[in-house]
Structure formats: C-alpha cells, structure tokens
Amino acid sequence: xxxxxxxxxxxxxxxxxxxxxxxxxxxxxxxxxxxxxxxxxxxxxxxxxxxxxxxxxxxxxxxxxxxxxxxxxxxxxxxxxxxxxxxxxxxxxxxxxxxxxxxxxxxxxxxxxxxxxxxxxxxxxxxxxxxxxxxxxxxxxxxxxxxxxxxxxxxxxxxxxxxxxxxxxxxxxxxxxxxxxxxxxxxxxxxxxxxxxxxxxxxxxxxxxxxxxxxxxxxxxxxxxxxxxxxxxxxxxxxxxxxxxxxxxxxxxxxxxxxxxxxxxxxxxxxxxxxxxxxxxxxxxxxxxxxxxxxxxxxxxxxxxxxxxxxxxxxxxxxxxxxxxxxxxxxxxxxxxxxxxxxx
Numbered sequence: 234x235x236x237x238x239x240x241x242x243x244x245x246x247x248x249x250x251x252x253x254x255x256x257x258x259x260x261x262x263x264x265x266x267x268x269x270x271x272x273x274x275x276x277x278x279x280x281x282x283x284x285x286x287x288x289x290x291x292x293x294x295x296x297x298x299x300x301x302x303x304x305x306x307x308x309x310x311x312x313x314x315x316x317x318x319x320x321x322x323x324x325x326x327x328x329x330x331x332x333x334x335x336x337x338x339x340x341x342x343x344x345x346x347x348x349x350x351x352x353x354x355x356x357x358x359x360x361x362x363x364x365x366x367x368x369x370x371x372x373x374x375x376x377x378x379x380x381x382x383x384x385x386x387x388x389x390x391x392x393x394x395x396x397x398x399x400x401x402x403x404x405x406x407x408x409x410x411x412x413x414x415x416x417x418x419x420x421x422x423x424x425x426x427x428x429x430x431x432x433x434x435x436x437x438x439x440x441x442x443x444x445x446x447x448x449x450x451x452x453x454x455x456x457x458x459x460x461x462x463x464x465x466x467x468x469x470x471x472x473x474x475x476x477x478x479x480x481x482x483x484x485x486x487x488x489x490x491x492x493x494x495x496x497x498x499x500x501x502x503x504x505x506x507x508x509x510x511x512x513x514x515x516x517x518x519x520x521x522x523x524x525x526x527x528x529x530x531x532x533x534x535x536x537x538x539x540x541x542x543x544x545x546x547x548x549x550x551x552x553x554x555x556x557x558x559x560x561x562x563x564x565x566x567x568x569x570x571x572x573x574x575x576x577x
Contacts, residue, residue, distance in 0.1 A: 237261050239368045240557055243573045244550055245482045251577055259569040291319055292443045293467060300469070318496050319446075321439060322473040322485070328438035332364070332431060335410040340429065342414055347373060347432040353380035356428060360384040362416060364408060365432030366395060371565060373430060374402045386426070388418065396524065397565045437475065446470050456516065459508040460542070461535065462488045463495065468502055471495075479532050479554065483547055487539040494543060525561075529554045548576035 238245070241258035242265070252260070252268055273279055285307040292301045300316045329346035337344075347369040353376035361382050363370045366389035377385045378401035385402045389395060392404040405424075409417045417423045437448045446467060448457060457465055464470035471492040474485050494500040502508065522528055533551050540546045553573060560568040 237569060238265060239372075240479065240481075241553070241571070241573045243575050244480070244553055244557070246575060246577055247483060247486055247547065248577050250482065251575060254575065258571060258573045288441045290441055290443070291446060293446060293469070298469070318469045318471070318492075320471045320473060320489075320492055321442065322489075323439070324474055325437045326435050328436050329431070330433045330436045332433050334408050337411050339413050340411050342427045342429065344429040344431070347430055348435075350430060353377050353382075356380060356382045358383050359427040360425060361386070361428045361430060362405075362424075362426040363387045363430045363432050365389065365434070366391065366397075366404075367432065367434070369434075370430075370432035371397065371399060373432065374399055375566060378402060384424075384426075386424065388416075396562055399565055434477075448472060448475065456512065459502070459511060460491060460539070461515065462491055463502065463508075465505065465508045465512060468495070476532070479528060480536055480550075483550070484532075484536060484539075487536060487543060487545060487547070490543045490545055491539060500542065525558050526555070529558065550576060 237259050242252045242256065242260055243258060245265075246252060250272055252265075256264060283304075287305050289303040289305055289311070290301075291303075293299075294301065298317070300319050302314050302316060302319070303311065304314070305311045326348075329348055347363075347365075350369075350373055353373070356377055357380050359382050361377055361384065363374055363386065366387045370387055370389070374385050374387055378399075386405055387395075387399070387402055388405045388408050390407045392406045395404055405422065406419045409419045411417070414425045414427070415423055416426055416429075439447050442448075446464065448464075458472055458475065459465050459468075461476060462471055462473065464472065471488070473488045473492070474481070476484070478484055491500065495502060503511075518531060522531055529551070533549075533554065536547070536550075553576065556573070557568075560571050
C-alpha cells in the first residue's frame with residue numbers, strides 16, 4: 234500500500250549522512266533506499282558485504298573463544314568461517330507477533346497480519362477491524378477510510394484515552410472473544426466484521442543463532458542486552474537496533490560505534506553483575522513509559538548516554554521529536570505534510 238516513513242527524515246540524519254534538502258520530510262521507501270545505497274557507494278562499503286549469503290547457524294566454542302558461522306550462497310554451496318565477534322543487525326520486522334482470542338478459530342471472515350496488507354481498495358465495502366492502534370494500525374485505518382471500507386474500527390487497550398483523532402474510525406477496547414463474524418469487546422459491546430487485521434507488531438526471531446546466543450524476549454531490548462546492545466551472556470555478541478525504537482539511523486550508528494570500540498578495547502565492559510544491575514535499571518525505567526512523550530524522553534536519554542560512553546555527540550533531537558508528536562496529535566491525517574529543517 235506504499236511505505237512512507239513515520240518520522241521525518243531530519244530525525245534520521247547524521248553529520249555525514251544527510252538527505253537532499255528538497256526531499257519531503259516524509260519520503261517513501263524507494264527514496265530512502267536510494268539515499269542509503271548512494272551512501273554505501275560513496276563510502277565503498279559493498280566490498281565488506283557478502284551479498285546473496287545466508288547465515289544458517291552461529292555457534293560459540295568457549296575453549297578457543299571463536300564463533301563458527303555456517304553459511305550458504307545462492308547456489309546452495311555451504312561453507313564455515315570462524316570469527317572473534319558477531320554483530321546481529323538484521324532488525325526484527327520479520328516474524329509477525331501472533332495473538333489469539335477465545336473463539337478465534339470460528340471467525341468466518343478473513344484474518345491477516347498488517348505485514349500482509351497491500352491495497353486498501355481490496356477492502357472497499359468491507360467491515361474491517363484493526364487490532365492495535367500504533368503506527369501500522371493508524372496508517373491502514375486511514376487508507377481504508379479513503380478506500381471507502383464500510384466500517385473501520387481500531388481495537389486498542391487505550392481506547393478510553395487514545396491521543397489521536399482518526400476521522401471515520403471507531404475506537405473499541407481490547408477484544409474479549411470472537412464468535413463467527415461477531416467480535417465481542419471487553420466493554421461488553423460487539424460488532425460484526427468481514428476482515429480482521431492484526432496490527433500487533435513483530436517479535437525477535439533469530440533462528441540462526443545458537444539458543445545460548447539468542448534473544449527470545451519479544452522486541453524488548455532491556456532484558457539481556459547491556460546498554461541495549463551487548464549480550465550479557467556473551468559479550469562478544471552485539472545486537473543492533475533491537476529496541477521498539479523511535480530513533481533509527483542515529484541509534485544504529487551509535488550502537489555500531491559502541492560495538493566497534495568494545496571490540497578494539499577502547500571501551501572496557503564492567504563485570505557481569507554490574508551489567509545485570511544496569512539492565513535491571515533500564516527495565517525499571519522502561520516500565521514507567523505511558524505514552525509517546527515518555528518514549529521520546531526515555532530514548533533520547535539513552536542516546537545521550539551512548540554519546541557520552543562513545544565520545545560521539547550528535548545533534549540534540551528532543552525538540553524536533555516533541556514537535557513531531559505534537560503534529561501527529563494535532564492532525565494524524567496531515568502530519569506527513571509538515572516540512573522540517575535539518576539539524577546539521
């Protein structure tokens with residue numbers, strides 16, 4: 234259905250990576266991909282990448298402290314290589330988060346995950362229920378309204394204090410159960426639907442990593458990762474961008490710098506117990522988040538802390554993040570029409 238970024242390109246920039254000034258603040262997928270490819274060409278990064286190479290498994294031998302990486306190429310030829318460190322930077326938008334409700338198997342309509350949604354026009358005249366009111370739920374709901382779906386409803390646990398106004402979209406609390414085409418909600422109300430779209434996000438899925446090296450905890454990066462990056466059970470493994478993040482490219486960059494400086498012994502890690510204490514403090518702070526403003530504050534503080542640790546200071550993006558959220562709350566339909574100024 235056309236992918237456009239959810240936050241402005243100005244929040245994705247670095248001092249040495251900027252988007253064209255005449256580009257809209259909310260470019261589409263192809264425009265963003267083009268800029269990333271051009272940056273890779275300019276910095277001659279492709280020579281470090283084995284394209285068409287699939288990692289089949291990663292294991293760790295504690296006797297020689299080496300990783301054994303089994304891989305295959307496009308011709309299905311297999312090989313094994315040894316490494317001293319492993320950085321997992323695959324992202325986590327690959328395994329749809331599965332949810333279920335009592336009676337779900339009886340649903341007489343069509344049920345999909347938001348990752349399978351393509352053209353809103355396919356749902357013209359349909360009664361559609363979206364489960365989840367975050368970015369994908371909002372975007373799909375508005376596209377369905379434009380495509381003249383018969384009814385568009387978002388089910389969210391925050392229905393009573395949902396901070397965004399979506400014209401033509403009805404809000405309902407969490408689903409209680411399903412009976413054929415009838416969906417009952419936790420406030421006792423019910424309605425009939427032809428389609429249910431699960432806008433429930435994604436879970437971590439790293440089947441190629443040995444179970445002792447793998448993240449299992451949904452998309453929460455604060456359980457097993459020191460500084461939300463270093464695997465506490467094995468400090469030679471780094472996971473980049475595993476947060477439920479607002480920050481993207483700047484965060485990936487700072488985490489990459491952190492990993493590089495740990496590998497080069499420029500940064501020394503604390504003892505295991507201290508790492509666990511830091512992780513627990515991070516978890517407690519994350520548990521206090523109640524809305525997008527809290528998320529902005531929490532992740533901005535994390536970015537500033539990474540800057541202190543690595544010695545890399547990026548532009549303070551706090552005000553622009555707050556303006557972004559204010560614009561979304563003022564008009565969720567038109568916020569992507571805003572134009573912002575670069576911070577570099």
